[in-house]
Amino acid sequence: MQSNLPHLQSTFTTDCVIFGFHEGELKVLLIERNEYPFKGWWALPGFFVEHNETIDDAVKRILYEHTGLTGIYMEQLYTFGGLKRHPQGRIITVAYYALLRLDDLKSRPVPITDFARQAVWHPLNDLPELAFDHRHIIDKSMAKVRRKISYSPIAFELLPEKFTLTQLQQLYEAIWGRKLDKRNFRKKMLNYNILKELPEFQRGVSYRAARLYRLDKRKYARVFQNEMTFSRETNG
């Protein structure tokens, strides 16, 4: 290694697809851009990565600024580098997706940043037209999540700490876009032995209250290695 090398600098952005789950529906957090290009358009939260921060840190920054939360589950998705994707020249973007317990947030107002006029949760199957190639990025994230929940317990990142089996099933159904059989789902899920049955029940419902479960962290870790295989049953 030599010392008098030219100093190069790398300019790129990161965008984050933030997924939430509420009332049986998957949602994505979108901002309305308040700057050019694409001023006034809906877009994914994201911005330029600073020279002294890692990409992961930049994404954590996006997540914190838009949700006020830290420690959110996130994973790098793909890097998009199409020549035409950004009008200011070919700017690549390193896209991430994040999974969020939406109910943690429901009291909190979504903050407004300098770049965004507003930030709004949009149902995944009713998205507005989006800036850049952001629609494509969302589609690709969704494909990844759809596959990943069959071998890793990331689904729980979208649920509250305590949840019912029905909520869990609805989440799988929302992600896979397909109904699952209740008995088979419960049998299989409980067999993985990663859930802890709580001595608590749902409250405030006008029908029989369902039992609450929580993820058992110790067993969770073990399963993460072995990889579980959720079925691809086709019944309805």
Place this chain on the structure above:
Amino acid sequence: MQSNLPHLQSTFTTDCVIFGFHEGELKVLLIERNEYPFKGWWALPGFFVEHNETIDDAVKRILYEHTGLTGIYMEQLYTFGGLKRHPQGRIITVAYYALLRLDDLKSRPVPITDFARQAVWHPLNDLPELAFDHRHIIDKSMAKVRRKISYSPIAFELLPEKFTLTQLQQLYEAIWGRKLDKRNFRKKMLNYNILKELPEFQRGVSYRAARLYRLDKRKYARVFQNEMTFSRETNG
């Protein structure tokens, strides 16, 4: 969109982990760098992406320059952006991996580029010390390939057009680092119905010649959608 925006430029590299399979062993193509930084070190083939080429095209360029081949199977792996990974400042690299039929190449000499003193196939489990974070990139590629061969027929990209079932099994064994049962392997593989039995046999061996197979392209496509699930059997 406005017109008089500043023009930004994005400087980044791409590196490619090129895998080959020969005589029951997985290999990676490494170059000996002929320029700073890390002059004289072993490294992954890769270089800066030009402003007018897509990332995929840059990788195709790497592949062509190092193998003389086009149409090689390749896939984006991950983007690495650690602050310390490059001595000339934080340069991100978009890493790809590629799978190559090594025997196509065996007559061809590996070409030398301006950047590389030589390019050599190294067995995966006996790698030299590598420049940058390239060791980490290789490990991550390998993990991806290891998972991906259980649900998609990428393994065939590493085999010659016509291959024996034993070769195919050895490839799975090399990637998974684990012995498989011959009868179970054949039964399952033939059941996917993606192989075409050829009226040809191995030649030049001093023992009973094995039958040759080839991938059936039509059925291959169908399987690619449905995703197959190779087992994770544990016997030895």
Place this chain on the structure above:
DNA sequence: ATATAGTGTGTATTTATTACACTATGGTCA
């Protein structure tokens, strides 16, 4: 002819997946 080295085959057992329908419970409302 025989030694060698790898090819090729079948079955029984266990485990996982699927299909399928009724009773239990808690809350609301008349």
Place this chain on the structure above:
DNA sequence: TGACCATAGTGTAATAAATACACACTATAT
């Protein structure tokens, strides 16, 4: 307080897939 509503919660039989396991066959070389 009893009827009603909406959802919770449960079991079994049939089918399919995964596993464990061992020996006879064949082409060639000597």
